[in-house]
Amino acid sequence: MRQQVPNILGLVAIAFFVAFPFVYSGADYDYIMHICIIAFFYAILASSWSMLAGYAGQFSFGHMGFMGIGAYTTALFCHYFYLSPEPTNLCTEYQFGSTWLVVVNPIGVTSTTLTQDCLRQAMATWGGSVQVTPMPVWLGIALGTVMGGVFGLLVGLLVLRLRAAYLALFTLGFAEILKATISAEIEITRGQAGMETPALFENGITLFGHAFSKTDKLPPYFVMFGLMLACLAILAWLAHSKFGLFVRALREDQDAAAALGVNTTRYKVLVFVVTTMMAALAGAVQGHYVGIVTPNNLFLLQMSLVVAMAVIGGVENFVAAAIGAIIIQFMLEMLRNSFEIGGLVIDMTIWRLVFFGILLMVTLRFSRNGLIAPMIDYFARGHVAKETVEKRLRGDEEAEAAE
Amino acid sequence: MSNLVVTNLHKRFGGLHVLKGVSFTIDGPELIGLIGPNGAGKTTLTNILDGAIKPNSGTVYLNGERIDQLQPYDVAAAGLGRTFQVTRSFRRMTVLENLYVPALAMGREANRNEVHDKAMSVLEFLTMDHLRNEFAQALSGGQQKLLELGRLLMLDPDVIILDEPFAGVHPKLMEIIYHYIRRVNDEGKAIVIISHQMDSIFSLSRRLLVLNYGDLIADGPPEEVKRDAAVIEAYLGAEEGAEQATGA
Numbered sequence: 051m052r053q054q055v056p057n058i059l060g061l062v063a064i065a066f067f068v069a070f071p072f073v074y075s076g077a078d079y080d081y082i083m084h085i086c087i088i089a090f091f092y093a094i095l096a097s098s099w100s101m102l103a104g105y106a107g108q109f110s111f112g113h114m115g116f117m118g119i120g121a122y123t124t125a126l127f128c129h130y131f132y133l134s135p136e137p138t139n140l141c142t143e144y145q146f147g148s149t150w151l152v153v154v155n156p157i158g159v160t161s162t163t164l165t166q167d168c169l170r171q172a173m174a175t176w177g178g179s180v181q182v183t184p185m186p187v188w189l190g191i192a193l194g195t196v197m198g199g200v201f202g203l204l205v206g207l208l209v210l211r212l213r214a215a216y217l218a219l220f221t222l223g224f225a226e227i228l229k230a231t232i233s234a235e236i237e238i239t240r241g242q243a244g245m246e247t248p249a250l251f252e253n254g255i256t257l258f259g260h261a262f263s264k265t266d267k268l269p270p271y272f273v274m275f276g277l278m279l280a281c282l283a284i285l286a287w288l289a290h291s292k293f294g295l296f297v298r299a300l301r302e303d304q305d306a307a308a309a310l311g312v313n314t315t316r317y318k319v320l321v322f323v324v325t326t327m328m329a330a331l332a333g334a335v336q337g338h339y340v341g342i343v344t345p346n347n348l349f350l351l352q353m354s355l356v357v358a359m360a361v362i363g364g365v366e367n368f369v370a371a372a373i374g375a376i377i378i379q380f381m382l383e384m385l386r387n388s389f390e391i392g393g394l395v396i397d398m399t400i401w402r403l404v405f406f407g408i409l410l411m412v413t414l415r416f417s418r419n420g421l422i423a424p425m426i427d428y429f430a431r432g433h434v435a436k437e438t439v440e441k442r443l444r445g446d447e448e449a450e451a452a453e
Numbered sequence: 454m455s456n457l458v459v460t461n462l463h464k465r466f467g468g469l470h471v472l473k474g475v476s477f478t479i480d481g482p483e484l485i486g487l488i489g490p491n492g493a494g495k496t497t498l499t500n501i502l503d504g505a506i507k508p509n510s511g512t513v514y515l516n517g518e519r520i521d522q523l524q525p526y527d528v529a530a531a532g533l534g535r536t537f538q539v540t541r542s543f544r545r546m547t548v549l550e551n552l553y554v555p556a557l558a559m560g561r562e563a564n565r566n567e568v569h570d571k572a573m574s575v576l577e578f579l580t581m582d583h584l585r586n587e588f589a590q591a592l593s594g595g596q597q598k599l600l601e602l603g604r605l606l607m608l609d610p611d612v613i614i615l616d617e618p619f620a621g622v623h624p625k626l627m628e629i630i631y632h633y634i635r636r637v638n639d640e641g642k643a644i645v646i647i648s649h650q651m652d653s654i655f656s657l658s659r660r661l662l663v664l665n666y667g668d669l670i671a672d673g674p675p676e677e678v679k680r681d682a683a684v685i686e687a688y689l690g691a692e693e694g695a696e697q698a699t700g701a
Contacts, residue, residue: 292553292557292558295546295550295553295554295557296554296557296558298543298545298546298550299543299546299554301545302542302543302544302545302546303541303542303543305505305525305537305541306537306541306542306543307543307554308504308505308524308525308526308529309503309505309525309526309528309529309534309535309537310526310529310534310554310555310558310604310608311526311529311530311555311558311559311608312526312554312558313524313526313558314526315524366545431586434586434587435587437586438583438584438586438587441582441583442583444583445582445583
């Protein structure tokens with residue numbers, strides 16, 4: 051029974067988050083829902099990073115880079131590709147039956163002010179007589195996820211021989227190069243101005259007979275929550291399969307694992323592909339939810355936040371990492387409220403990060419496997435030592451009886 | 454029937470010529486001791502046989518398959534398993550999980566239940582079944598040695614190389630290791646033991662290979678090798694070796 055406690059609590063937590071949007075009715079409903087959505091987003095990143103770093107021992111600092119690949123892939127796809135029943139005769143375009151695939155020309159950050167791109171020029175000429183269809187958001191998200199996996203495969207192959215600090219530096223370098231490239235290619239990516247993305251449900255959606263607009267929080271809440279549960283389910287399946295066993299062996303001792311027949315090359319690359327796909331998926335969905343992707347919100351600081359969330363939760367347990375991410379996200383938001391002590395105003399918008407840093411340092415010093423993972427272990431493995439002693443004593447008694 | 458053919462192996466690390474044309478053959482379930490002073494090249498030879506490092510020249514064939522250019526996991530699949538001089542158990546995995554790894558990697562068992570049953574029988578043989586759910590890091594040094602041997606039973610290779618299996622092991626556990634070596638050898642597997650504990654090597658081995666500064670200076674029955682002048686010189690030095698050889 052005691053071993054089932056984490057599972058029961060997990061089901062209770064799922065039931066709570068399913069019911070929450072329907073039972074909560076505070077004035078700050080949208081704000082709280084937004085925090086939840088972002089918390090689920092970080093939970094996907096922290097749990098997938100936990101599989102990569104905590105289970106497989108691959109300390110990649112490029113995870114947010116892969117998140118960015120997912121976000122930018124779908125943003126570029128939705129920004130540059132359209133379907134039109136008529137040729138524009140201005141853009142690069144390809145005919146498929148009676149439909150034209152239109153590729154919009156990149157014009158950088160001036161698109162809405164000084165110059166119009168080829169499609170907007172054509173639409174101005176048509177005067178509303180031709181209906182142009184944007185690409186489906188879900189296709190962009192799928193492409194972003196695949197692109198994350200492709201880059202994960204390439205990076206996984208490149209870092210095969212790298213371990214520990216060298217791997218961390220390589221992946222950090224990869225993320226920084228990506229950020230610099232996105233910032234520099236203003237013509238295509240609009241640089242620091244960022245790229246606007248269509249909403250997850252641009253035309254709204256009807257659920258349970260209720261029509262939701264594109265700015266309503268409930269549909270993206272359940273999308274991100276569902277994705278988080280799906281990612282956790284996949285990670286759980288992987289962790290309990292031979293994949294999980296092999297990547298943990300890889301973490302413990304790569305040479306010993308190889309000597310015992312584990313194809314270390316295959317599993318090292320596989321774990322990169324799986325986890326980077328999850329990061330890219332989260333990034334793509336989050337990009338559409340927020341409505342803009344910029345290079346600034348992608349990389350180093352965000353990476354540190356994800357690492358801290360996973361470490362505080364427990365890096366060697368992906369569920370603990372996800373719980374850590376949700377708790378930290380809420381904590382950081384709740385700590386925004388400034389207060390006054392004896393006329394001295396404590397500006398928590400700044401100090402909250404100090405508290406967060408102290409929590410991280412205390413965790414690393416006194417509980418290296420995080421704060422949540424030991425609790426799960428207490429229930430899941432608390433019986434092991436007692437069982438070992440009992441079996442040992444029973445074995446001794448049997449040996450004595452035999453003599 | 455295991456058959457390992459090592460031919461003219463050379464390995465250089467920069468200017469250091471660590472293996473200088475080592476050749477030998479293992480035919481069938483032999484029980485071989487590999488000895489030599491520190492720096493003789495024993496671990497380098499093991500690492501080449503295991504696929505961890507590649508030789509500069511020479512070949513290694515196992516059961517007719519060339520393995521000297523394979524990755525370690527392919528060498529393991531081909532039928533060669535090893536332990537390490539310093540124990541390398543998967544410390545933050547349970548004892549059972551340590552045993553599951555090689556069996557699942559080989560994929561010879563039909564399902565996980567079979568793997569589990571096999572692991573339990575291995576643990577019973579090693580008198581470690583009560584520790585099955587403990588993390589390997591909770592085991593003593595000697596128990597971790599036993600766990601490494603257990604993993605090899607799960608891997609089920611044709612040729613086993615044991616690197617210092619007796620180092621730092623309690624006499625009671627040493628008995629279990631002796632028993633393990635004899636049983637596995639009786640089951641038809643070739644075993645190569647690398648050790649500095651001469652008593653153990655001489656009592657167990659039926660054939661000795663002696664390496665000295667990269668040269669294989671002796672290969673034969675223990676009693677014969679014990680009297681070999683080159684071996685005595687390698688272990689005791691030229692002067693004392695000469696005295697011992699002449700019976701002075």
